[in-house]
Amino acid sequence: MAEQTRKLVLGGGTAGVVTRCRDFTRRALADWHWPAGAEAEEDVLLLVSEVVTNACLHAGGPRELVLRHAPGLLRVEVTDDSPEPPVPRPPDRARPGGHGLILLQRLARGWGCVPSPPGKTVWLEVPGPAAPAPAGPEA
Numbered sequence: 001m002a003e004q005t006r007k008l009v010l011g012g013g014t015a016g017v018v019t020r021c022r023d024f025t026r027r028a029l030a031d032w033h034w035p036a037g038a039e040a041e042e043d044v045l046l047l048v049s050e051v052v053t054n055a056c057l058h059a060g061g062p063r064e065l066v067l068r069h070a071p072g073l074l075r076v077e078v079t080d081d082s083p084e085p086p087v088p089r090p091p092d093r094a095r096p097g098g099h100g101l102i103l104l105q106r107l108a109r110g111w112g113c114v115p116s117p118p119g120k121t122v123w124l125e126v127p128g129p130a131a132p133a134p135a136g137p138e139a
Contacts, residue, residue, distance in 0.1 A: 050100040081119040
């Protein structure tokens with residue numbers, strides 16, 4: 001199977017964008033036969049929420065969300081208009097938030113940021129869901 005790509009153009013707004021991106025991602029994963037409600041799907045939806053929320057909070061909102069699916073791998077890319085790369089900060093129990101990049105580090109196979117003038121693209125990669133085990137011979 002060749003790589004399949006889905007793109008959602010958002011234009012930089014923030015109203016309802018996290019929900020739109022999660023719904024878009026959920027539909028794409030279903031089309032790519034990821035098991036609905038499985039841990040792999042839930043992890044991807046959480047990570048999409050985090051990177052889109054960061055774009056909303058720190059960059060005026062995302063310009064686009066791109067999903068690239070290849071055998072065994074999903075790459076998520078969120079582009080915004082701020083050239084400032086994400087900076088991990090230590091969580092502060094007195095303030096909400098600050099956990100998004102920690103989640104990326106723990107749940108994604110890899111993540112990073114590349115310039116995408118006038119802003120940047122934050123990307124993350126996660127392994128695809130495990131293939132079901134082949135059925136054994138009847139006993």
